Amino acid sequence: MAVEPEVVLLDFWVSPFGQRCRIALEEKGVPYEYREQDVLNCKGELLLRSNPVHKTIPVLLHAGRAICESFVIVHTYVDEAWPDAAPLLPRDDPYARAEARFWADYIDKKIYGCQTRLWKLKGEAQEQAKKDLTEVLKTLESELGDKPYFAGDTFGFVDIALVPFTSWFLAYEKLGGFSIEEHCPKIVAWAKLWRERESVAKALTDPDKVEFVQFLQTKFGPM
Amino acid sequence: MAVEPEVVLLDFWVSPFGQRCRIALEEKGVPYEYREQDVLNCKGELLLRSNPVHKTIPVLLHAGRAICESFVIVHTYVDEAWPDAAPLLPRDDPYARAEARFWADYIDKKIYGCQTRLWKLKGEAQEQAKKDLTEVLKTLESELGDKPYFAGDTFGFVDIALVPFTSWFLAYEKLGGFSIEEHCPKIVAWAKLWRERESVAKALTDPDKVEFVQFLQTKFGPM
Structure with missing residues (x-):
């Protein structure tokens, strides 16, 4: 058996x-x-x-x-x-844990919605989605500052929350006809660097997803 | 100073x-x-x-x-x-903690949206909101089962996540012209009981909020 x-x-x-x-x-x-x-x-x-x-x-x-x-x-x-290997959140520091949770929630609440509007909608509504996505990424850029990771020196929960979305950037730039890098160079540089990390590289797919997004558009929109 | x-x-x-x-x-x-x-x-x-x-x-x-x-x-x-007094989540049991977090997230994702649609919308859309709210509460009722609290024998995180919403039930029943108790008697009985708990009674306001909801309708809707 x-x-x-x-x-x-x-x-x-x-x-x-x-x-x-x-x-x-x-x-x-x-x-x-x-x-x-x-x-x-x-x-x-x-x-x-x-x-x-x-x-x-x-x-x-x-x-x-x-x-x-x-x-x-x-x-x-x-x-x-599995608490012993590679803590994803700081141990014994409720404030640092709360901060990480806050930013991960921000990513969840904001990015997915913007990205979906970006490929589902057209015209003015799509322009608004591009503007909103840029604003969200700028806020995240300001939180990241000059640190290598969101929590400081250790790859952790907020990085894990955000990095998968960055592999969609290229598809959204192509579909929306705009450059994320032009507005948010730091986040794009951060994403390029950490997409090469072994755990991330194994999980993420080829960033050129235009065909998949076009399939989604055929199936669910654009509206 | x-x-x-x-x-x-x-x-x-x-x-x-x-x-x-x-x-x-x-x-x-x-x-x-x-x-x-x-x-x-x-x-x-x-x-x-x-x-x-x-x-x-x-x-x-x-x-x-x-x-x-x-x-x-x-x-x-x-x-x-403040870990020593009244743990709100089970300690040292990742699965029980994950279960509590799952149900609290479910409450957040589902109930607020249903309730807002219920007072903001009219006609068929309001009927749909009533139906959705009832379905969500039935799902929670089934999870609660015959336990006094969501986690079993201890008042905790999921109870805290849900109980404030129950003090709006009366207002929504009046505005929507329906009975939550008729469809979800267990959740209503649970809410009645725990609204009397000292910590809850101190925090919650009078359940008859029709006037406040009417004010919200004047300010933000109905649409």
């Missing part, structure tokens, strides 16, 4: 939310089995059973128990279930 | 997000100064300086440092900065 692996990740190749989990597991050195899910056409029985509330990836299965939602997986579970 | 209190909460009386923080501080027995903010008309300099990103309440000031966003305040900061 096949032995079920201890750690399994239900994921979808291009998802920034799933990529966060892959980077976190890689940073921790946790071996896991990656299982690609057909989220666009036919969700599998294991995914629906493991995440009956949201019915979406990523789902981490650890010893048969399911943990859902990327921040819950990375922040609340992976960092605490 | 007046001595600045160690803990200050910038808040707005009727905010469920602010109320979460008040309940958490009360559960922990942390003395604090409550400072009402005029968020609808004129945001004060201290609020804008303390939360320059979102420019909104609640903000917790602890020894002069600002912590923003209700879940960051309750989950990441208050529970960890």
Whole structure:
């Protein structure tokens, strides 16, 4: 009888939310089995059973128990279930932990919405989405300052929250006809550097996603 | 010279997000100064300086440092900065912590949006909001089961996340012309019971908020 692996990740190749989990597991050195899910056409029985509330990836299965939602997986579970290797959040400093959580939430609340509006909408609404995305990235640039990572000298939770989104920049620049680098050179430089980090390079896909975004546009928009 | 209190909460009386923080501080027995903010008309300099990103309440000031966003305040900061009294999340059990975080996020993502649509919209869109709210509450009812609290035998993070919203039920029932209790008797019974808990009773306001919602409708909608 096949032995079920201890750690399994239900994921979808291009998802920034799933990529966060892959980077976190890689940073921790946790071996896991990656299982690609057909989220666009036919969700599998294991995914629906493991995440009956949201019915979406990523789902981490650890010893048969399911943990859902990327921040819950990375922040609340992976960092605490494997505490010894590569802490993703500062230990014993509630203020620093709160700061990291605040910025990760900011990334979640702002970037995904801007990016979706950018490829779904046209004309003035698309212009607004470009402006909003630039503003959000400028705010993040100002928080990053001259530090190598958001938390200072250690790659951590906020970096993991943001870096997957940066692999979409090229596609959005092509589709929106604008340059992110022109407005936010620091974030683009930061992204270029850390996309080469081993854990990140393994998780992220080719930044040229125009074809995939065009497929999304055909399936779900533009509106 | 007046001595600045160690803990200050910038808040707005009727905010469920602010109320979460008040309940958490009360559960922990942390003395604090409550400072009402005029968020609808004129945001004060201290609020804008303390939360320059979102420019909104609640903000917790602890020894002069600002912590923003209700879940960051309750989950990441208050529970960890005052760890000894009344733990709001289970200690040393990453899976139980992840479960609590998952359900709190579910409450945040779903309930506020449904309730806002319920008072902002009319006709079919309002009917849909009533249906969605009922579905969300049924999902929470099923998670609660026959336990007294979401985590089992201890009042904690998920209870704090949800209970402030329940003090709006009466207003929404009146405005929407429907009964939440008819569809979700368990959550209503749970809410009635825990609204009497000392920390909750102190934080929550009179459930009859029809006048305040009518004021919101005049100011921001219905659309």
